[in-house]
Amino acid sequence: MKAKTLNSCSLLLILMFYNTKTMAQSQIIITNQNAIIAAAENTQSAALILKNNLDKAFKASFKINPTTVAGNPEIILEITNSDNEIQNQNEFIIKSDTKSIYLKAKNEKYLRYAVYTLLEMWGFRKYTAAETFIPRLEQILFDKNYTKKIKPDFEYRSLLYPDAYDPDFRDWHKLDLQIYDFSLWGHSFNTLVPAKDFFKDNPKLFALYEGQRNTESLCMTNDTVVELVTEKMKKIIAQNPNAVFFSVSQNDDVVYCECSECKALNAKYGGPQGSLYSFLNKIATQFPTTKITTLAYLHTQKPPLNLKIEPNIYTLFCPIELDRGKPLNSQNSASFIKTLENWSATSPHLYLWDYSVQFANYFSPFPNIHTFSENYKTFKKNNVKGLFVQGYADILGDFSELRQYLLAKLLWDTSIDIEATTADFLRGFYGKTTPFINQYLNLLAENQTKSNTYLDIYSGPVQSRNTFLTPEAITEYDHLLEKASVATEEDPILNAKVLKLRLALEYVFFEQSKFYGKNQHGMFIVNEKGEKEVKQGLTNRVLNFTKACNDLKIYELSEAGLSPDDYYKEWLEIAKNTTSHLGETLKVNFITHPSNDFEGKGSESLVDGNRGYRDFNINWIGWYDANPEFEILTQNLDFTRLKINFLEDQRHWIFLPKAIKIYGYKNQNWELIKQYDFENFTENYETKSKSWQLTDESFKNFIKIKILIENQTHLPDWRKRKNKKPMVMIDEIELYKK
Numbered sequence: 001m002k003a004k005t006l007n008s009c010s011l012l013l014i015l016m017f018y019n020t021k022t023m024a025q026s027q028i029i030i031t032n033q034n035a036i037i038a039a040a041e042n043t044q045s046a047a048l049i050l051k052n053n054l055d056k057a058f059k060a061s062f063k064i065n066p067t068t069v070a071g072n073p074e075i076i077l078e079i080t081n082s083d084n085e086i087q088n089q090n091e092f093i094i095k096s097d098t099k100s101i102y103l104k105a106k107n108e109k110y111l112r113y114a115v116y117t118l119l120e121m122w123g124f125r126k127y128t129a130a131e132t133f134i135p136r137l138e139q140i141l142f143d144k145n146y147t148k149k150i151k152p153d154f155e156y157r158s159l160l161y162p163d164a165y166d167p168d169f170r171d172w173h174k175l176d177l178q179i180y181d182f183s184l185w186g187h188s189f190n191t192l193v194p195a196k197d198f199f200k201d202n203p204k205l206f207a208l209y210e211g212q213r214n215t216e217s218l219c220m221t222n223d224t225v226v227e228l229v230t231e232k233m234k235k236i237i238a239q240n241p242n243a244v245f246f247s248v249s250q251n252d253d254v255v256y257c258e259c260s261e262c263k264a265l266n267a268k269y270g271g272p273q274g275s276l277y278s279f280l281n282k283i284a285t286q287f288p289t290t291k292i293t294t295l296a297y298l299h300t301q302k303p304p305l306n307l308k309i310e311p312n313i314y315t316l317f318c319p320i321e322l323d324r325g326k327p328l329n330s331q332n333s334a335s336f337i338k339t340l341e342n343w344s345a346t347s348p349h350l351y352l353w354d355y356s357v358q359f360a361n362y363f364s365p366f367p368n369i370h371t372f373s374e375n376y377k378t379f380k381k382n383n384v385k386g387l388f389v390q391g392y393a394d395i396l397g398d399f400s401e402l403r404q405y406l407l408a409k410l411l412w413d414t415s416i417d418i419e420a421t422t423a424d425f426l427r428g429f430y431g432k433t434t435p436f437i438n439q440y441l442n443l444l445a446e447n448q449t450k451s452n453t454y455l456d457i458y459s460g461p462v463q464s465r466n467t468f469l470t471p472e473a474i475t476e477y478d479h480l481l482e483k484a485s486v487a488t489e490e491d492p493i494l495n496a497k498v499l500k501l502r503l504a505l506e507y508v509f510f511e512q513s514k515f516y517g518k519n520q521h522g523m524f525i526v527n528e529k530g531e532k533e534v535k536q537g538l539t540n541r542v543l544n545f546t547k548a549c550n551d552l553k554i555y556e557l558s559e560a561g562l563s564p565d566d567y568y569k570e571w572l573e574i575a576k577n578t579t580s581h582l583g584e585t586l587k588v589n590f591i592t593h594p595s596n597d598f599e600g601k602g603s604e605s606l607v608d609g610n611r612g613y614r615d616f617n618i619n620w621i622g623w624y625d626a627n628p629e630f631e632i633l634t635q636n637l638d639f640t641r642l643k644i645n646f647l648e649d650q651r652h653w654i655f656l657p658k659a660i661k662i663y664g665y666k667n668q669n670w671e672l673i674k675q676y677d678f679e680n681f682t683e684n685y686e687t688k689s690k691s692w693q694l695t696d697e698s699f700k701n702f703i704k705i706k707i708l709i710e711n712q713t714h715l716p717d718w719r720k721r722k723n724k725k726p727m728v729m730i731d732e733i734e735l736y737k738k
Contacts, residue, residue: 027141028073028096032058035065037076046103046111047077053119057137074100075118079111091151094118098144116172117150126173127429128401129166154379156181156351156386157411161404162394173408178388183236183243187252187295189218192229207257210720216253220275221261230286237290245314248283249295250276254721256299270305277304277313284310293351299722302339303346311348316388318353325367325448325455327374337378344383351386352379356407359559361460362397363507363549365477367444367468368455369403373418376410387411396554398504399441401429431494436484437501440477447473461511462617469508471521478505500552506545507557513538514574514618515601517610524578524610532578532609542571574613582639583607583632583735591629591706598622598729603630605731611645612731614687616654619732620647625725628709631665632733638700641736643693644707647729650719651685654727659710662694664702673698673705683718699735707733 032054038047047064055061068074080086085093085104092105092114103118105111116126122140125133158178163169170177178185184192195215198205205225207217218225229248236246250256256272265275273296284292290312296303297318309315319336326332343350354375358366379387389407392400405425409416426434426441448455451467461469481502488494516522517532524532549557549564557567588603600621601608612619621628648656659677663670674694699705712726 026144028099028101028144030073030075030101030140030142031138032060032062034073034075035063035069037066037068037074038064039066040079042079042108043077043111045108046115049112050075050077050115050119053124053134054137056134057122057124059138068100071099076100076102077111077115078102078104079108080104080106086149088151090155091149092117093147093149094121095147096142096144101142112171113174114150116174125424125428126169127405127425129163129169131429133428152412153376153414154385154387154411156388157408158386158388159391159404159407159411160389160393161391161400161407162396163401163404164408165394173405174412175408178245181244182247182293183240183245184247185245186247186249188247188249189251190215192232192248193218193225198228207255208259208262209255209257210717210722212717212720214255216251216255217257218279219257219259219262220279221257221259221265226279226282229283233283233287233290237287245291245293246287247293247295248280249293249316250297250300254298269307271299271302273300273302273304274307276300277307277309280313281307281310284313288312291349295353296343297353303342309346309348313347314349314351314386315343315347316351316353317343317347317384320355320457322355323454324355324371324457325453327371328378329374337382340378340382340384349386350382350384351388352384354379354387354389355457356389356403357391357397358457358459360458361507361511361558362392362395363504363554363557364398364461364464364511365444365469365504365508366398366455367448369399369406369422369441370445370449372406372410373414373416376414380414395556396500396552399501402426402441430484430497431491432489433484433487433494433498436480436487437498440480440484440501443473443477443480444468460617461508462515465512465515469512471512474505474508478502481505496552499548503545503548503552506541510542510545510571511618514613514615517608517619519601519608522610523575526580531580534575539571539575542568570613577611577613579609579611579732579734581607581609581734581736582637583634583733584609586635586637586735587633588733589631589633591631592623592626594621594628595624595626595727598624598727600731606630606733607632607735608732610732612647612689612729614649614689616647616649616652616729620729621731622654622727622729623709623711624727625711627711628728628730629706631704631706632735633704634699634735635703636700637735639735639737640697640699641693641695641734641738642699642705643691643734643736644709644730645689645691645732645734647687647689647731648681648684649687649729650683650716651687652727653715653719653721653724654729655712655716656681656690657709657728658712660692661708661710663706663708664698665704665706666702670706671702681716683716 036047036051038044051062051064086106089106092110094114095102103114105114123135156176158176164175193205199215203213205219205222207214207219262275265278266272268274280294291314292312293314293316295316295318322333322336328336330337358364391403402425409421426438430437447468453467481498484498488498512521513523518524518526523534523538525535527533546564546568555563584607586607588606590603598621600619605619605621610619646656647654656678661675662673664673673696709728711728715724715726
């Protein structure tokens with residue numbers, strides 16, 4: 001563990017509150033000559049934590065004594081069973097009389113929490129698992145006759161960030177960890193009633209959805225399902241006697257049962273959540289002393305109407321769709337606030353799953369930190385009792401150190417001064433580079449706020465190219481980080497921290513350069529032969545980026561699991577996936593305009609010589625529940641081969657079309673040149689592009705070519721979902737002489 005010490009100026013600032021002679025008569029003076037009193041065995045671990053930290057701050061060691069000495073100031077640690085001072089297990093007291101300081105709690109864990117709180121009052125900090133800030137001290141002053149009872153704003157506080165896996169960091173910041181507390185966690189239907197074991201012989205156990213039995217959910221009114229889940233739960237509970245929670249929750253999908261019995265419950269209780277909570281109540285009554293959690297997620301996000309929920313059910317509300325660039329309040333998120341209020345009135349135990357990062361691009365800047373404080377005050381106000389905060393898991397992402405620190409503080413106390421806490425962290429973690437890092441952080445938030453656009457947890461640099469990640473903004477950010485880099489003055493630790501932030505801008509540049517192609521800010525230039533090639537040195541920059549990520553042990557760049565090495569391999573594939581064809585200077589007119597979210601650079605994207613790869617956000621043009629139709633003004637261009645590239649990504653409802661029709665225009669008439677009908681496709685979740693091409697000598701006879709693509713009219717059985725329609729995605733339209 002790396003420990004920091006204060007310089008003389010910083011020491012003066014921290015001790016000003018404590019170390020003034022005019023206040024000495026009203027304060028207790030603690031030096032290493034004073035002992036830590038830990039009379040009972042169950043106070044020893046907390047006493048050791050206090051001693052070890054104070055020993056590092058003072059020139060000499062502290063002693064731990066079992067009994068007090070008359071007349072000497074002491075720090076006394078107690079675990080008490082008395083309800084006179086402490087009524088709850090999850091609170092502690094820090095107090096003093098005229099002589100000594102007392103830390104009291106009802107259990108060992110909260111006594112340790114009292115120690116960490118006291119240390120922070122004295123200027124100690126734990127910024128990350130690897131960095132603890134230790135002040136240099138000669139004495140500590142503490143107010144006489146001081147009393148403060150402290151308890152958390154949320155009873156359960158789980159943080160899915162890298163350092164939350166470190167027991168010391170987790171203990172210091174008073175965090176829980178779901179992998180220890182949950183036996184069953186998250187989506188669990190598939191664990192409780194595995195489709196591979198039951199679907200073939202008994203499909204009625206599973207949801208009747210869109211007219212067919214679907215393995216993604218269960219029939220909530222099938223008595224056999226209740227029996228199977230009950231028996232499975234008995235085994236799991238017996239095998240995990242130390243677990244606190246057991247999840248009985250829908251799979252990660254929008255499928256739910258529509259059989260006549262489930263449909264009747266849904267109608268009675270306000271939606272698919274009605275049959276779910278009727279089912280959960282049956283399970284909960286079998287295990288009245290067991291804490292059963294369930295996800296209020298997607299189609300079950302709202303509470304059931306007029307249905308009492310069993311007292312041992314804990315609802316984990318999962319608002320995944322929210323705009324994360326604005327605070328969650330009635331002005332910005334009225335629907336969410338209403339749902340939250342309804343859950344507060346309905347659920348016996350309301351927890352919340354907070355999505356705090358961008359999951360599609362861990363490394364891309366994601367300016368939502370400025371929303372944290374108001375959001376957590378909103379959660380507390382609406383009776384949220386526990387939080388699971390999903391971040392980067394064990395991977396370093398955009399400002400991950402600052403994020404986990406602030407979120408840990410807010411999980412404990414929503415009333416903290418967030419600006420002061422942020423400033424304190426930045427000074428401690430980024431040192432002399434702080435002014436530039438702070439400017440960068442604030443500028444990101446300002447640019448996002450000015451854009452007034454939706455900030456999506458599944459978005460990325462390409463979607464944000466016109467908001468807070470414009471090329472001009474990136475240049476400004478980079479100038480600030482360059483200044484920060486210069487300020488490190490050969491400090492390798494600070495330099496590495498700034499490098500990590502700069503890697504994020506590198507990643508943004510690479511992603512956007514794929515999108516811009518041969519245009520300004522793109523990855524390609526056109527050489528003297530008319531061929532596209534990657535700009536000099538750019539591929540080596542990508543290689544250095546991947547090496548740096550690997551050195552930082554960043555093994556994934558997104559929730560999908562893309563590794564830095566695979567990112568580099570994809571870059572090389574994209575670099576090769578170019579074409580130079582005769583249509584690149586031609587004008588394309590949309591007859592059917594593409595979907596607003598997938599219009600790329602407009603019609604020029606279809607003929608820019610830059611083919612799309614696997615990411616549907618980059619270069620692909622999409623039509624949702626519509627038939628793409630557009631014309632190319634060929635002006636009797638002498639070409640004989642036309643090639644169209646399609647994307648197939650069934651997981652995201654992107655399918656190959658049913659048919660293509662090619663028309664030529666001459667003599668004021670459209671003439672059908674060719675019609676092609678695609679074969680029926682099969683279930684396949686591999687993301688890939690597929691090309692179709694037509695060779696015809698008559699193309700040169702037309703002044704323009706019209707392409708009409710017939711989209712699928714229905715989703716295939718394996719991807720049928722409510723309110724989903726098929727999409728066609730195209731890039732590129734290529735014209736060749738041969």
